[in-house]
Amino acid sequence: MEKLHKSMNMYIKSLSKRSEVEDREKTLPVAYLGSTMISHGEDFEPDSEFGMCLSAMGRANEKIGRMQESYVANATSSWLESLERSLAQMKEYQVRTLCRASVAVADSMTDLPQEA
Numbered sequence: 281m282e283k284l285h286k287s288m289n290m291y292i293k294s295l296s297k298r299s300e301v302e303d304r305e306k307t308l309p310v311a312y313l314g315s316t317m318i319s320h321g322e323d324f325e326p327d328s329e330f331g332m333c334l335s336a337m338g339r340a341n342e343k344i345g346r347m348q349e350s351y352v353a354n355a356t357s358s359w360l361e362s363l364e365r366s367l368a369q370m371k372e373y374q375v376r377t378l379c380r381a382s383v384a385v386a387d388s389m390t391d392l393p394q395e396a
Contacts, residue, residue: 285363296352311345314338
């Protein structure tokens with residue numbers, strides 16, 4: 281379960297990694313690509329098919345960026361936090377089990393006959 285937690289943390293971290301762009305705002309690379317495509321698409325004539333396609337693709341990339349941010353937030357608040365609670369419960373269980381075993385061993389040693 282610890283390996284699952286570690287890999288999920290790495291996955292979420294990679295998905296949520298933001299880059300600093302020209303205007304010093306940190307954004308997801310796919311969203312930045314989208315806004316750049318939209319901006320460049322607007323440089324063409326309004327009836328330019330290439331410009332319209334570039335803008336449409338840019339809007340799609342911006343939407344992917346928003347969806348990615350939403351996914352990261354939801355995965356963190358549901359899956360990752362639940363996994364962290366499960367790990368804590370499992371460690372607590374292991375500690376209790378170890379303590380019980382230690383007490384049992386100590387009790388069994390006091391029952392042994394003492395050598396003279």
